[in-house]
Amino acid sequence: MEKMSRVTTALGSSTISGRTMFCHLDAPANAISVCRDATQVVVAGRNIFKIYGLEEEQFVEKLNLRVGRKPSLNFSCADVMWHQMEENLLATAATNGAVVTWNLGKPSRNKQDQLFTEHKRTVNKVCFHPTEVYMLLSGSQDGYMKCFDLRKKESVSTFSGQSESVRDVQFSMKDYFTFAASFENGNVQLWDIRRPDRYERMFTAHTGPVFCCDWHPDDRGWLATGGRDKMVKVWDMTTNRAKEIYCVQTIASVARVKWRPERKWHLATCSMMVDHNIYVWDIRRPFIPFATFEEHKDVTTGIVWRHQHDPYFLLSGSKDSTLYQHMFKDASRPVDRANPEGLCFGLFGDLAFAAKESLISGDANRKPYPGGDRRYPIFFFKKPDLTEQFAHVSSALSVFESSLESKRMDWFVKTARLYLLSGKPFAELCDHNAKVAKELNRPQVSTTWTMLRIMFSDPANLSTPGPNHIGKLGTLPLMNSFSMKEMGMGTESRLDRSKGESRQDNIHLELGNSLINSNNDENEETEGSEGQAEYMFGDAELDDDDLYSMDMFFSLVFSAEEQEYTLPQEAFPLRHEIMDNPLAPEHLQQDKADSPQASGNEAEVMCLTPIESFSLISISQPLFSPHLPAPFFCPVVREMLSHYAEQGDVQMAVSVLIVLGDRIRKEIDDLTQEHWYMSYIDLLQRFELWNVSNEVIKLSTCSAITCLNQTSTTLHVNCSNCKRPMSNRGWICDRCHQCASVCAVCHHVVKGLFVWCQGCSHGGHLEHVKNWLKSSSHCPAGCGHLCEYT
């Protein structure tokens, strides 16, 4: 600061003072510029062209340059610049392609001095030479830059960028002859003002337009550029090839960039869209802005430091029709609000904690962590840099490892793997899950499952198996083995039996299955019509008629079979439209589940069941109804689920939710459900339990969850001949024009489902490979690999 005041006095100007202030303009501003002695600022826009005086407490309108009853487009400014040597001289770039100079010294009201209409398109930028009084440079949408001598009527030289529009031109501060130009195609060119035939150097700075560039005021080699790709880059131009030395990633496209005076590492940026703040960055700390000005309500269009040697005053104009003077001391410092502590749980209960060193060392005398202290304080030091104004934070990182068995997450993984969520009748699922929980030494969970089973099973069922189960918690009930046996039998026998003693169980089965059932039916139909039913039902030995007359029991068989095929299915490049299945059954289901109308299907089934069970009650157990209806328990169960979720066992909450399905779903609001699902899926994925997480996604009824399955379903493949990536066709390579995916068995091109070994990458038609592997365990291509197709 002392240095600062010295500089200003050395310059002989009155010390600048002021406060953060603003004034309303009548119209949005496009650009602003300040005169050399920092006492006046010019604001230009489509409908505004005014000069304001900067006073201690406020802006004062000095002059309106927009005169005439119906101002022409020449007044519609895209850019403005105040000459830094000659204080009466201004230049504007008009949207209609005119370059206009203004002389404030003129006595008349219209201060317009010269008018150059050489550009064919909008002029994006004008720039005076920093030391030469009469030299003006312009860059336009038509791809040309023109250099004007203000003593002449027309341009003295034209530079062709050989590309579309020029977005910015800037004279170098130090090199008398050099200027930089940035282009819409991402290039930056360096020119020598004496050589209009060819640029000195060109390099690609950004992807997409480079909106702005700025030379470092002190360091002659540095050029900052900002682009639509949301980056600010600093280039070292002293070497042969322009070298990117710093890069700041912002959150929106960068419209303007200006180096901060007297601060070697600082620059200010504002954005073109969406983000209205002005940021000052320390380029060595590209992740967090050094300072932020948040006053504007719409996009900031122009920023300029008030004085070229004073780093404390920033002026800005905006689309919200205000002109601001920002004081640096009033800026907000995001770094102060940033949290210097970090905390993260590892997968298996480990905990990493980083915090300010001072905080940690204060605790250092504390008693060691009981669970076997494995603390590694790691200290990060950065060489203190005096010029850097960031607060120095040195953090210590400690890692706590939990060694207690109880804290391990093994149970979670095992439970996730072993739980059954669908595919069996409700009671069986409950029993199975109860057993799993019991084996993992979680009696409470186990009991919960059993309770659920009792609460929600049909009263009719409970009469027989109910007591049984309470007696021997979690063992496989007899009923299961019974119905399994039954499934192997033919349709007629089932009918017979269901008339007999196993009636109650059947209802049971139907209840639990209704959901899957309807899904699977659709699957069967599509697959069947494709003539692929043979392998889908491999051993079931059914002829086609049976296939279509199949009832739910066979869909059970089917789902068992299906499990066998889950892996190969994943290996296919699943797209949104699977070519082999014109009806795309999977999406059919999911999308149906999404739409409220479609869920009517399930609802119908569900309302059917109770009626049936009712009639059964009346037959088997007339006049006796010792059990309360299922809805009675719903509030209890809801509470129970919330309890589990709050305790951190979201696994339980979600599993119960899925198993209970419609019985409980309506009781819990969608947002909570979605939240639980999301957390559980997140956990599963951390443990790399992809299959389970996919199952959960598929079984969930929240539309927000089921649609997770639709994202990122592209699989990229390389050509087997030339090893280069293939474009969107799967079977022919664009480059080597070879059919890439040839079936190793039949040597024909595979255009549909393609299965291949992850080991040797040979493969072919699913059926062919399957057949092949029945007889041989070696790869059909003869590579000698022992392939495993599961």
Place this chain on the structure above:
Amino acid sequence: RQLCAAQRDRNRADKSVLACRTCRNQRLFKLTVGFRIPRPLGNGPSRFIPEKEILQVSKVDPRTQSIFEDAFAALGRLDNISLVMGFHPQYLESFLRTQHYLLQMDGPLSLHYRHYIGIMAAARHQCSYLVNLHVNDFLQVGGDSKWLNGLDGAPQKLQALGELNKILAHRPWLTKAHIEHLLKAEEHSWSLAELIHAVVLLTHYHSLASFTFGCGITPEIHSDGGHTFRPPSLSQYCVCDIANGNGHGHLEERRGNHQVSEVSGEVEVLMERMKQLQECRDEEEASQEEMATRFEREKTESMLVATAEDEECVPSRDVSRHFEDPSYGYKDFSRRGEHVPTFRVQDYSWEDHGYSLVNRLYPDVGQLLDEKFQMAYNLTYNTMAMHKDVDTTMLRRAIWNYIHCMFGIRYDDYDYGEINQLLDRSFKVYIKTMVCSPEKTTKRMYESFWRQFQHSEKVHVNLLLMEARMQAELLYALRAITRYMT
């Protein structure tokens, strides 16, 4: 091989049907009930362009071939739109990539929503071709067929989009309020990302409908769908439909006869004008006021350009149930009661603002659209009819800016006098019809402009029109969204 087979089928089918296909077809349908043999309704992919002019699938150069193959692989079909666009393979590639991304790849909207929005947009212009195409796709991705009974059958959320669709298609000057209405509708509200996706889809299909009519795309043989939708011949597709020929047709014919003598030199005159404009641009500098009036004049004149028949052509029932308020059409903006301020491109342009907004909310799409716009705008072969090595930049810019001018979008740095010099009346009629009420485009219009130009060049013009229209709609929509966000 499949492609060739399909082509062969089509050729064979063509031979067996005589000139007046549509009417005969309809009669056939009546006569032999229950015996529906699909027959193609038109000669090849376009009604306007003789089939032999359009590239034969088997004879195209390898690049186009591979693009066709890609398209076929991605969609399982090669639609007539792609075949016609095949004149310009570079563009086609970019177009298909964008369309594929919009419909198939990751995005905020679910698949059936996307197709349904496509249907809504196409139906707004009564484009039965696109509607049929997407009805199939919609059902294929698991859409609920109840929705197809009309917008009332669709979820509330989509119904709310109906209004936006209507405005965007005909008078795209949207305001913040429109956007707010969609985003703040409690449970049926749209998220910003979804809205952007929807807007891009709507504009894409509005402009694609323009292209479809502008090039007279005929429906594919399989998409006739006699059972679900009547063959799309009712109002516009039948070549021998008398309604199309009468009325203004006679006038045009007469005018056409007058023009015949001049026609031969049409191209040369146009080239001469371009040259003159190029040269004398610097000498005679119009005043600013003059420029402003030129824009206004072009704007007003564009309204006076009659769009063929003014009679309300009643949309066929099947299509009209996808949108409400069929009477709502393009209204010239200053004719309306309220004044719509001119949209200045310098204040809100695609490159600076639109791109960033789209890319922010729907990643990668901004890039794809940007490439597509640039491709369409910069595409040139440096030819005009039989002349080679012509710089057509001026002409292309005139067309592009004329379309934007019709939507009230002004370029400060453009002299709208050039449009008058370069675009003659019959061409303006065509542009205006195609952009504002594409369903009224007739073959006569297509033929009456630029008589000496090749079909590929006319398709090129159509591409320009389509992209310019899409950008115009997008600009209005995105500006409204931006205003909402600030």
